[in-house]
Amino acid sequence: MSPPAPTQYKFGKIPKHVAIIMDGNGRWAKAKNMVRVQGHRAGAESVREVVKAAGEFGVKYLTLYAFSVENWKRPKTEVQTLMGLLENFLRDELPELIKNNIRLQAIGRLSDLPENVRDQLHQCIQATRANTGLILILALSYSGRVEIIEAVHSILREIKLGHLDSAQIDEQVFNHHLYTRYYPDPDLLIRTSGEMRLSNFLLWQLSYTEIYITPTLWPDFRRQHFAEALIDYGNRQRRFGSL
């Protein structure tokens, strides 16, 4: 992989893995007297811009919380719109992902997704699997608690098959049974629209992640805002419990 092109920003250290709770699409639309769907549409534009910027700034992993298990509780029309936008995004962005050397991955209960979305998703994952730049991880029908429970079941299966002894279970073994087993824990978590909660996102993985909460609504969150979050991160001192 060639080193990222120089930018006009002075970053300090760049987080290897950034996770984002993309929130505030509905409020953005409401403030403009638009319907919520239009907020989601504008939000998709932010996704495009931030993904591109992440690659340019030298971030290695970007995890985007795009749809939670709890989001299935929203009105059917909104869920359908979000699934449609996701399908379009995957279809339209594929050439751009390839051009920018981005590898797409997904975490969550992917079997919950409509078949056409799943097909499109697997196509993108396949088509980008050899790319060596940014790894873009979409969290879809994701729940941190579900992920942990699934890991417990997976460990129990291995014990039953005689592949694992219960005495061997430690953090590393547990980690190996999570959706995120291939990725390091996030260094930086960004949440837009000012909400101060995790909303069931990466509960295990965020234990020592730096948190950045901005009042900016997701559709307004663009390259410049992302750069500001990285600059803020560069000024943090991470101690991991030591001095």
Ligand code: IPE
């Ligand atoms: C984030 O925006 C998008 C998803 C959760 C899918 P919201 O739709 O939650 O927007 P607000 O929070 O209602 O403003």
Ligand code: IPE
């Ligand atoms: C979190 O946003 C989920 C995603 C961004 C996909 P929500 O809008 O669903 O979270 P709550 O309901 O405000 O906690």
Ligand code: MG
């Ligand atoms: Mg919200």
